[in-house]
Amino acid sequence: MKISESDLIINPDGSIYHLNLLPGDIAETIITVGDPDRVGEVSKYFDQIEFKKGKREFVTHTGYVGKKRVTVLSTGIGTDNIDIVFNELDALVNVDFETREIKKSLTSLNIIRVGTSGAVQPDIPMGTILASSYGLGMDALMNYYVHQLSPDEQLLLDDVKTHFGQLKHINPYLTAADDGLLHTIGKDMIHGITITAPGFYAPQGRIVRAKNSVTDFIGLINSFQRNQHRITNLEMETAGIYALAKVLGHKALSINAILASRVKFEFSNEPNKIVEQAIKMVLERV
Template sequence: MEKKKFAPSELIINTDGSCFHLHLKPEQLADKVILVGDPARVDTVAAHFDTKECEVSSREFHTITGNYKGKRITVQSHGIGCDNIDIVVNELDTLANINYNTREEHEEHRTLTMVRIGTCGGLQPNTPTGTFVASVKSIGFDGLLNYYAGRNVVCDIQMEQAFREHMKWNPIKGAPYVAVADKELINQVAQNDMVRGYTISCGGFYGPQGRVLRADIEDPQQNEKIESFEYENMRICNFEMESSALAGLATLLGHRAMTCCMVIANRYAKQMNTEYKNTIDTLITKVLDRI
């Protein structure tokens, strides 16, 4: 079979041999990747490394690869939103599975293990501020995965239907999808001290998460319906903005991925912790030890 070759307009490689947005070169990427939203949090994670190989920054994309207790790890920031996850996961995959010299796919697939460490809003009484939540399945309000062939294969179609019916979903908002995190990775990282549940990945911080400021929202009962949704004896635990795209794209591309977040606001109890940066380091060390 003839190898697929990727045109310069599709696989954009910078003049220094790095990928277009991340500015990383293939040899700078480890098999184990920790993803964080905030570029400054890359330094927080890498502060635990025993040694550092390289550091690269471009826009909101900040990368450090180093060694932690004998494990080679890359920590990569992705900014806010599923659109950024589309860039980051696709470019990390090209670094792992495409020869940048020939522009051809490698004969052997290289699997990346990606764990996103983030913050979120809790939606249940059992997710007060400070809770660590592992996203078993993520409901994407963003629509990103709907642009990729094979989305029905990697999504939970039955859960999608149950969710749409429960929400009385308005199709003007596009079709929500349900992406499934890697089960073995969930067990490996979440263990017995993280709450496991479903996550909503929103396409925004205000209206899509049911916040009402000066602009009213399409469904004033959205959050109440989300909080009451139950499927296979599990509820929706939290809001965040990236886990659906990460889990869905990673599965499509043959990688292992999951998201674990610390609750910094509980929408159910109307609580908020703005000093979360002082305590999220506990979650970071757990993931470093378990990835």
């Protein structure tokens, strides 16, 4: 069946609607960052840059690290943007833009997020580079997709739902990292469950002027523990990345530069240095 023009929008130049990329523009190894300005902070370490493109918050550089072709792409903030980016990345490699049909032979991308995050456990110091073993979504994205869980994911999610049972209006979802990427790119790092929130302030337990509906959200988060699993950090993209990667047949890993301690109420005075360390570690391991 052909995919309709309204379901998959292709620009007059043959590029995908939001990302403004052509099939063939992206490598099979993709590094995602939230901030468009961070794309250049990654690609400056490339041995060769093939091209640069940008539209809205979506900036893309493709080039080579040694002989390996790599793309770095900014997603912007939040799982609403992840929905756009992952569906369009998948279409670029798995849909024939001429016939608007799904290709018979599908491509599985390796997608590594390098992002910033805040720790919710007191023993995780600022400056830590952490790999997300699971993404736990507190947003609504996966309510709109058929999402099959493994037995291990289902058991852990059942425990999560019991622990967060007081949050009647939230329907969490949970997906594991790709095991191969977790134990290659994420080797020697602290591993833990990463919560993905649908906002930066009250949805992450911050209090400025507006009153929060959930009291002591950080305390609720960091008190969860099941066997070796605990929640380690908070951010805004990982769960959507993991869930959509699994739905679409891609491999994903989230690497988190810990810039804040949410239990000690501290923020790093050298955030750029920590992010640069995470970028270098990922590029050395891809």
